[in-house]
Amino acid sequence: MKTVTRAGAYSAGLAVAFGAAFGIGNAIDPVASDPPPAHGRHGGSAPPAAHEEDEPMNEHGGTEHDTTENAPATPGGLQISERGYTLVPPAEPVPAGERADFRFRVLGRDGAPLTRYEEAHGQDLHLIVVRRDLSRYQHVHPTLGEDGTWSVPLTFPDPGAYRVFADFTPAGDEDGALTLGADVSAAGPYEPEPLPEPDRTATVDGYTVTLEGDLAAGASSELTLSVSRDGEPVTDLQPYLGAYGHLVALRSGDLAYLHVHPQGEPGDGRTPAGPGITFHAEAPSAGAYRLYLDFRHEGRVRTAEFTVTAGEAEGGGHAGHGSGEGHAH
The missing domain is CATH 2.60.40.10 (Immunoglobulins)
Structure with a gap:
C-alpha cells in the first residue's frame, strides 16, 4: 500500500508528507455491536483530535x-x-x-x-x-x-x-x-524488540536488497531499492499490485503511515523489471523510520525491511545511513 499513492496511481515524483500523533484504536465498539457515531475520536490514552467536537468543521474534516x-x-x-x-x-x-x-x-x-x-x-x-x-x-x-x-x-x-x-x-x-x-x-506478555540499526542492505529468503539515496526531512528525495540473488541482479521481477515494488513506511514512535509506490509501472515501455525500483519520498521530520518493501519474484511475494534515518534538509543536516522512504496515498 497510501505510500506508496492510492489517490492517484503511481505518478512519478509525487511526494506527500505525514506527521505525528498517537492513536489507540480499540476503544471503538466491537464489530458485532451497534455502529458508533461517524465522527468518532481516538479512544484510550490517545491525545484528543486537533479540534473540539463542537468546533465548526471545514470541508476537509478540519476546523x-x-x-x-x-x-x-x-x-x-x-x-x-x-x-x-x-x-x-x-x-x-x-x-x-x-x-x-x-x-x-x-x-x-x-x-x-x-x-x-x-x-x-x-x-x-x-x-x-x-x-x-x-x-x-x-x-x-x-x-x-x-x-x-x-x-x-x-x-x-x-x-x-x-x-x-x-x-x-x-x-x-x-x-x-x-x-x-x-x-x-x-493476548500474552509483551516484550518489545529494539529497532534494528540503520543499514543499506536487507536480506530475505536468499535475496539481497540494497538501498541507494538519502532521506532528508522536508525535501524530496530519490531512493532506489535494488534486488539481487546469489550476487546476480534480478531483472525479471513480477508485477505486484500493479507495480514492481510496494513500499510502506512507518515513523518510529507514533507509527505515522506512508504508503509508497515506485516511478512507472509494468508494461509502460520504459520501466524495467528490476533490479532497481525507484521511489520519490518526502519525510516530514528528522528521525527513525522503518521501510517494508514487498516485491514479487518467481510467483512469491517477499518483504525486505530497513531501518532508515532522515536528517535535516537545511543547516548542514543530511540523511543518515540507510535513509529511505516514499510517497503517501
Whole structure:
C-alpha cells in the first residue's frame, strides 16, 4: 500500500508528507455491536483530535482554525476516524500465535457499514498489520461481506500491541484515498524488540536488497531499492499490485503511515523489471523510520525491511545511513 499513492496511481515524483500523533484504536465498539457515531475520536490514552467536537468543521474534516495555507495535512493512519469514516476493529484481544478470522468494519458518514469502495492497486482495501515495535509486518487483502464486514485469516505471531491500517478509497468520495489506523492487542506478555540499526542492505529468503539515496526531512528525495540473488541482479521481477515494488513506511514512535509506490509501472515501455525500483519520498521530520518493501519474484511475494534515518534538509543536516522512504496515498 497510501505510500506508496492510492489517490492517484503511481505518478512519478509525487511526494506527500505525514506527521505525528498517537492513536489507540480499540476503544471503538466491537464489530458485532451497534455502529458508533461517524465522527468518532481516538479512544484510550490517545491525545484528543486537533479540534473540539463542537468546533465548526471545514470541508476537509478540519476546523475553521486550521484552514490556513500553512496548516499541515492530516497524517495517514494516526486516526481511527477521519472525514466521517470510522474504522471499527475487534474490541477484545486477539489470540497470539493462532491463525484466526480477523474481522472489522469501516463505517460511512451515515454511521452504517461502508459497502462501496473504489479499487486501488488491484484491491478495494489494503490491510497493513505491524506490532508497535515495528516488527511482525504483514500486508493482506481481506474479503468484504454483504453486511460490510471485512474478514481475513490472520496470525498475530506474538503477544503485544499491534497497529492495523485500513487503506482504501470510498466510492464516490471526491477527497479520494484514506488510511485509518487502530490498535489491536494480542493476548500474552509483551516484550518489545529494539529497532534494528540503520543499514543499506536487507536480506530475505536468499535475496539481497540494497538501498541507494538519502532521506532528508522536508525535501524530496530519490531512493532506489535494488534486488539481487546469489550476487546476480534480478531483472525479471513480477508485477505486484500493479507495480514492481510496494513500499510502506512507518515513523518510529507514533507509527505515522506512508504508503509508497515506485516511478512507472509494468508494461509502460520504459520501466524495467528490476533490479532497481525507484521511489520519490518526502519525510516530514528528522528521525527513525522503518521501510517494508514487498516485491514479487518467481510467483512469491517477499518483504525486505530497513531501518532508515532522515536528517535535516537545511543547516548542514543530511540523511543518515540507510535513509529511505516514499510517497503517501
